[in-house]
Amino acid sequence: MPRERRFRADNLMETIHTVAWMKQVAREARRNERILGLVPTMGALHEGHLSLVREAQGQCAPVVVSIFVNPTQFGPAEDFQKYPRTLEADRAALQKMGVDYIFAPPPEEVYQEGFRTFVDVEGLNARLEGRTRPGHFRGVATVVLKLFEIVQPRFAFFGRKDAQQVRIIRQMAADLNLDAQVVVCPIVREADGLALSSRNAYLNGDERRAATALYRSLDAVQREIAAGERDVARLVAAMRRVIDAESKVSLDYAEIVDADTFEPALALRKSCYALIAAGVGSTRLIDNALIDADGEAVRVTV
Ligand code: AMP
Numbered sequence: 001m002p003r004e005r006r007f008r009a010d011n012l013m014e015t016i017h018t019v020a021w022m023k024q025v026a027r028e029a030r031r032n033e034r035i036l037g038l039v040p041t042m043g044a045l046h047e048g049h050l051s052l053v054r055e056a057q058g059q060c061a062p063v064v065v066s067i068f069v070n071p072t073q074f075g076p077a078e079d080f081q082k083y084p085r086t087l088e089a090d091r092a093a094l095q096k097m098g099v100d101y102i103f104a105p106p107p108e109e110v111y112q113e114g115f116r117t118f119v120d121v122e123g124l125n126a127r128l129e130g131r132t133r134p135g136h137f138r139g140v141a142t143v144v145l146k147l148f149e150i151v152q153p154r155f156a157f158f159g160r161k162d163a164q165q166v167r168i169i170r171q172m173a174a175d176l177n178l179d180a181q182v183v184v185c186p187i188v189r190e191a192d193g194l195a196l197s198s199r200n201a202y203l204n205g206d207e208r209r210a211a212t213a214l215y216r217s218l219d220a221v222q223r224e225i226a227a228g229e230r231d232v233a234r235l236v237a238a239m240r241r242v243i244d245a246e247s248k249v250s251l252d253y254a255e256i257v258d259a260d261t262f263e264p265a266l267a268l269r270k271s272c273y274a275l276i277a278a279g280v281g282s283t284r285l286i287d288n289a290l291i292d293a294d295g296e297a298v299r300v301t302v
Helices: 003-011 019-031 047-059 087-097 136-151 160-175 198-202 205-210 212-226 232-244
Strands: 014-016 037-041 063-067 101-103 155-159 181-185 249-258 271-280 283-294 297-301
Touching: 014 019, 019 063, 019 101, 019 136, 037 047, 037 136, 047 063, 047 087, 047 155, 047 181, 063 087, 063 136, 087 101, 101 136, 136 155, 136 160, 155 160, 160 181, 160 271, 160 283, 198 283, 205 212, 212 232, 212 249, 212 271, 212 283, 212 297, 232 249, 232 271
Parallel strands: 014 101, 037 063, 037 155, 063 101, 155 181
Antiparallel strands: 249 271, 271 283, 283 297
């Protein structure tokens, strides 16, 4: 078989359930100097996930998509049990795209009896998502480090949808001298602006309509900035106004933060994020816009 076909024999995608076999495949890819790309997900795949896969396929072969609902990143009162699990549909979508491997281990493969080692990216993990979801980023950093060890990717693809998560993973990769290069991909949205999320499946009709408030609050920031507004407090107030006007949506936080520290930005300087988190019914959603300031010129990417 020609060498470059080795990872796509007959276009058959392989689903790997054990750490040992995944490591074996990763080792072989490395030995053959293949550029392995990893797309970590929790499954219930949507177009946002698939955009990461497409990006990975443009840069890497083979591509591994991990599907693992990671128990350590869910709080005790969170939706770990009811989180959507749609492995067969996920598999069909990835097969159609020509993905090489799915890594879908059961929890006990990843967390063996007696597991007691965690990664904490201090400081960056304490505010915003980390404050509302204590321990969340410790679970995320730990599982991503484990995935990097098991899959040995040269590139790993993440969505800007989870901006604080990406910042934390980048910090971990730098601090721990990890080989994987972290690639950040744009947010994929519905036609009405709602950012795609596996949790959107929880929304009923009214909630689905109300959920666009998150996007609309970011759009308000974009419009205010286009109209010349530069004051951070007034921009945050504009975000809040949109959320407050929607009775089905309860604000968790609306902030404009420095993209490096994730501390509140005092002025629009360098890169910032407008971050929003809100409950829609019993579903918690997050979204963000990237604000790039260069002198008076400010570019907003929602
Ligand atoms: P999850 O399955 O929610 O853990 O997400 C897996 C990856 O997909 C993460 O890197 C997310 O940031 C990314 N992702 C989720 N939703 C979107 C979206 N709407 N656009 C782009 N990337 C996304």
